Amino acid sequence: MNTPNLTLCANYHCVTGEGPLWHADEKRVYWVDIPPGKIFRYDPATGAHEQIFEAGEAVGGYTIQADGSLLLFMAKGRIAHLRDGKLTDVIPHVEEEIDGRFNDVIADPEGRVFCGTMPIGDRNGKLYRLDPDGTLTLVIDDVGLSNGMGFSADLTTFYHTDTKRRTITRFDYDRATGEISNPRVIVREERPEYGKTDGMAVDADDNLWSARWDGYRLVKHTPDGAELDVVIFPTKKVSSLTFGGDDYTDVYVTTAGGHDTAENGETAGALYHLKLDVKGKPPFRSKIQVISEQ
Numbered sequence: 694m695n696t697p698n699l700t701l702c703a704n705y706h707c708v709t710g711e712g713p714l715w716h717a718d719e720k721r722v723y724w725v726d727i728p729p730g731k732i733f734r735y736d737p738a739t740g741a742h743e744q745i746f747e748a749g750e751a752v753g754g755y756t757i758q759a760d761g762s763l764l765l766f767m768a769k770g771r772i773a774h775l776r777d778g779k780l781t782d783v784i785p786h787v788e789e790e791i792d793g794r795f796n797d798v799i800a801d802p803e804g805r806v807f808c809g810t811m812p813i814g815d816r817n818g819k820l821y822r823l824d825p826d827g828t829l830t831l832v833i834d835d836v837g838l839s840n841g842m843g844f845s846a847d848l849t850t851f852y853h854t855d856t857k858r859r860t861i862t863r864f865d866y867d868r869a870t871g872e873i874s875n876p877r878v879i880v881r882e883e884r885p886e887y888g889k890t891d892g893m894a895v896d897a898d899d900n901l902w903s904a905r906w907d908g909y910r911l912v913k914h915t916p917d918g919a920e921l922d923v924v925i926f927p928t929k930k931v932s933s934l935t936f937g938g939d940d941y942t943d944v945y946v947t948t949a950g951g952h953d954t955a956e957n958g959e960t961a962g963a964l965y966h967l968k969l970d971v972k973g974k975p976p977f978r979s980k981i982q983v984i985s986e987q
Contacts, residue, residue, distance in 0.1 A: 699926065700966040702735050703742035706951030707962035711892065712754050712797065713945045714976055715937030718761045722937050722945045724964055725752050730767065732775075735964060737943065742964075746778060754798035756806055756979035764979050766795035766808050772823065774983045781983055783827060789819070797854075797892060797933070799842040804980025805871050807832065809839020812857065820853065822871055825980045832873060841893030841933060843901065845916065846974070852901060854890045859883070861890055861903060861918065879918030887912065892933025897941070897972040904931045904946070911946065924967065928958035936973020944969055 707726035714723050721734045730748025732755070735741075751768040755775075758764055763775040770787025772795075773780040793813040800806050806823040820833040833839075837857025844851055844866065851866035851873050861880035864873035880903065882890055888908020895901055900921060901914040909929055913922040930949035937943045944967040951962020 698968070701960055702737075702740075702945070702964045702966050703733065704951070704960055704963035705731070705733060705744070706954070707731075707947070707949060708952045709932065709949045710947035710951070710962050710964065711932050711949070713933055713935040713947050713964065714755070714757060715935055715941070715945070716757055716761070717975060720939075722935065722964070723755075723757075723763075724945075724947050725755060726962075727751055727753055730765075732763070733964070735945075737938070737966070746775060748780070751794045753795035753811070754808065756798060756800040757976065759804065759978045759980050764806070764981055766798045766806075768794040770795065770810070772808075772981075774981075783981060783983060784823075784829060787821075787829065793818075796838065797840045797842065799844075800977040800979040801844065801871060802848055802868055802977050803871065804978065806979050806981065807842055807851075807853075809836060809842075809853075812838055817857070823979075823981060824871065825982055827982055827984075840891055841903065843893055843895035844977075845895065845899050846897065850916070852893065852895065854893055854903070856889045856891055856906065859889050861893070861901065861914070863916075863918075879916075880914060888929075888931075891931070892947070894934050894936060894973060896936065897974055900971075902934055902944075904933050906930050906932060906949070924969075926965070928961045928963070930957055930961060934967075935976065936971075941973040941975060942968070942971065944971070944973070 709727040730752035732746040770790030772784040798808040818836040840854040851864040859882040865875040888905035891904040891906040911924040946965040950957030
């Protein structure tokens with residue numbers, strides 16, 4: 694049982710703190726509180742943190758664009774570009790998602806974005822791929838609840854989390870086309886105390902780090918899904934993580950449930966820093982064309 698020293702970086706009591714990403718240009722980590730669409734950032738050099746934007750609607754995930762601006766994946770299937778506090782629509786809505794929202798997203802090495810959605814009523818979620826020219830393609834039609842994703846170091850493997858089914862699936866990935874194929878479930882979490890598979894990150898050694906909603910923990914897996922280690926947290930809803938710092942050996946972890954600390958822990962909804970003997974990789978950046986910002 695790995696129980697390293699945790700540092701609380703900032704606590705905005707996020708309802709659903711999610712999607713941490715290291716912004717190398719600024720040397721700061723970003724994260725989001727999904728339901729109100731609030732975006733925050735933290736500067737580890739000074740300890741300063743701030744809210745930089747509030748959409749007033751759900752922001753399920755985001756990527757950093759090649760120029761350092763942000764691309765937001767929102768309610769009703771809306772995708773919008775955020776620069777200097779102004780939103781410009783890339784896709785105003787997706788008809789099939791008009792009653793739902795995007796959830797976790799990830800940019801691939803060619804600047805595409807894999808973007809998942811929440812279930813809507815009895816209909817399960819979906820996984821889409823947004824190409825740089827703005828084309829949105831349905832990749833997986835039936836996902837319980839699309840969540841954390843990642844790539845192997847050699848860029849031949851794509852990992853995808855389904856929170857509702859408590860699984861992580863490994864796919865063959867074609868970098869040239871963005872196609873994924875040959876799915877194999879490598880993690881099927883059936884232990885109630887471990888919670889549900891949520892956000893994830895892949896380290897430089899190709900091990901998977903899976904956050905566990907309602908499980909108080911991060912779980913480290915081999916590329917084939919075998920469990921290697923566990924990191925325990927003082928709060929119940931551990932939602933996602935990212936590697937950051939100059940050498941990508943700093944781990945930043947988001948948590949949720951800040952609206953109910955009695956149930957989820959006193960520091961529920963906080964951003965944590967974790968130092969492990971592990972090195973990560975920089976996130977890929979999206980290269981989605983934004984037509985006009987007039």
